[in-house]
Amino acid sequence: MLYQNARLIFPDRITPGSLRVREGKITAVGEVQPQAGEEVFDCAGSYLAPGFIDLHIHGARRRDTMEASAEAFDVITRHHAKGGTTALALTTVVATSEDILRVLQAAKSYRSRTDSPGARVLGVHVEGPYFSTGRPGAHWPHLIRNPDPREYTPWLEHADVITQMTVAPELPGAPELIAELARRGIIASGGHSDAWDEEATEGFRRGMRQVTHTYNCMSAQRRRGPYRVAGLLEFAMSEPQIRCELIADGHHVSPTLMRALYRAKGREGIILVTDAAGGAGLAEGEAYTLGTLPAVVRGGVGVTADGKALASSACGMIDCVRNMVEMVGVPLVEAVQMATANPAHALGALGLEIGTLKKGNLADLVVFDDQYGVNRTTVGGRVAHDGP
Numbered sequence: 001m002l003y004q005n006a007r008l009i010f011p012d013r014i015t016p017g018s019l020r021v022r023e024g025k026i027t028a029v030g031e032v033q034p035q036a037g038e039e040v041f042d043c044a045g046s047y048l049a050p051g052f053i054d055l056h057i058h059g060a061r062r063r064d065t066m067e068a069s070a071e072a073f074d075v076i077t078r079h080h081a082k083g084g085t086t087a088l089a090l091t092t093v094v095a096t097s098e099d100i101l102r103v104l105q106a107a108k109s110y111r112s113r114t115d116s117p118g119a120r121v122l123g124v125h126v127e128g129p130y131f132s133t134g135r136p137g138a139h140w141p142h143l144i145r146n147p148d149p150r151e152y153t154p155w156l157e158h159a160d161v162i163t164q165m166t167v168a169p170e171l172p173g174a175p176e177l178i179a180e181l182a183r184r185g186i187i188a189s190g191g192h193s194d195a196w197d198e199e200a201t202e203g204f205r206r207g208m209r210q211v212t213h214t215y216n217c218m219s220a221q222r223r224r225g226p227y228r229v230a231g232l233l234e235f236a237m238s239e240p241q242i243r244c245e246l247i248a249d250g251h252h253v254s255p256t257l258m259r260a261l262y263r264a265k266g267r268e269g270i271i272l273v274t275d276a277a278g279g280a281g282l283a284e285g286e287a288y289t290l291g292t293l294p295a296v297v298r299g300g301v302g303v304t305a306d307g308k309a310l311a312s313s314a315c316g317m318i319d320c321v322r323n324m325v326e327m328v329g330v331p332l333v334e335a336v337q338m339a340t341a342n343p344a345h346a347l348g349a350l351g352l353e354i355g356t357l358k359k360g361n362l363a364d365l366v367v368f369d370d371q372y373g374v375n376r377t378t379v380g381g382r383v384a385h386d387g388p
Helices: 070-081 097-111 149-156 174-183 197-206 232-238 255-265 317-326 332-339 341-346
Strands: 002-010 013-022 025-030 040-042 047-050 052-057 085-091 120-127 162-167 187-190 222-224 227-229 243-247 270-273 287-290 293-298 301-304 365-368 374-379 382-386
Touching: 002 332, 002 365, 013 332, 047 332, 052 070, 052 120, 052 162, 052 270, 052 317, 052 332, 052 341, 070 085, 070 097, 070 120, 070 382, 085 374, 097 120, 097 149, 149 174, 162 174, 174 187, 174 197, 187 197, 197 232, 232 255, 243 255, 255 270, 255 317, 270 317, 270 332, 270 341, 317 332, 332 341
Parallel strands: 002 040, 002 047, 052 085, 085 120, 120 162, 162 187, 243 270
Antiparallel strands: 002 013, 013 025, 047 365, 222 227, 287 293, 293 301, 365 374, 374 382
């Protein structure tokens, strides 16, 4: 397959050109001429970018990661391919140890399939259950607990399928867990946290290099007696080695806050995520569950059934890219980097050749137009979505 008449998006530029795919990989990029008998896809001047990589996604179309079934994973991966996502981490909620282990086992089996219809499954982002009880978000508070090696050691027997674990660094036992995750090459991400500055610092010292959905469910500067002390938010914004997840759906975080994060972290410090759940792909007012927590789509975002908290987004990655450009004023090349090369770099331990348009990389690609309509998504050269 030859992709012609495209605007190719690289980390530092956008240039007109073509791209050839053979046997699931990129074999040529730039001024490439068609060969006899070669199938050609005319991009008609649309953008051709690396496929988007979503490190934090719970579900779509009423299906949820916690179902731990190939049928649910098919729906989730197929839906998010429509938004340009070519690789994703299925994400858990606060749940019993048995339910989390069930997801890990199901994802490992699913990842080995060769007939998956949508985005590739990178593994599992274990979000919880080690949260601050004061920052539960849309998770069941009664299931929140402190890290216990007797519980998480069996999970880590599946370390090859765990991409990331979100943990509040201030909890008893959290520093030891963070160190173990870092030792195993798993992203240790601070989140759902009420940490003070020194507790965030200790998490960083132990190996925490990322924070989960920046601003949301995260401690910020406050007073300790007469003194003003930073929280996890300010620590993450000030530490160059910390990567910040951002749900850029236009609901979870205001444009002003997104601009502040961009000014602090720059193009390389932000990882766009959808944090999408079963509300993705549903219409206004339709109900779904996040894990087992009742929720509804309201005003273009998921909220708990009682309306008291956000319950994940309903967007796709293409929406996050568009919002960074239109709401924040980020150049398109940088917004795409936040959805491709940055998460790929964070996942470096996986050894996958994704995230950039480079000869030899997997042909995980997205074609989109000036209105951010996704015209084609390919995963390893396989068409996962075609058409508007």
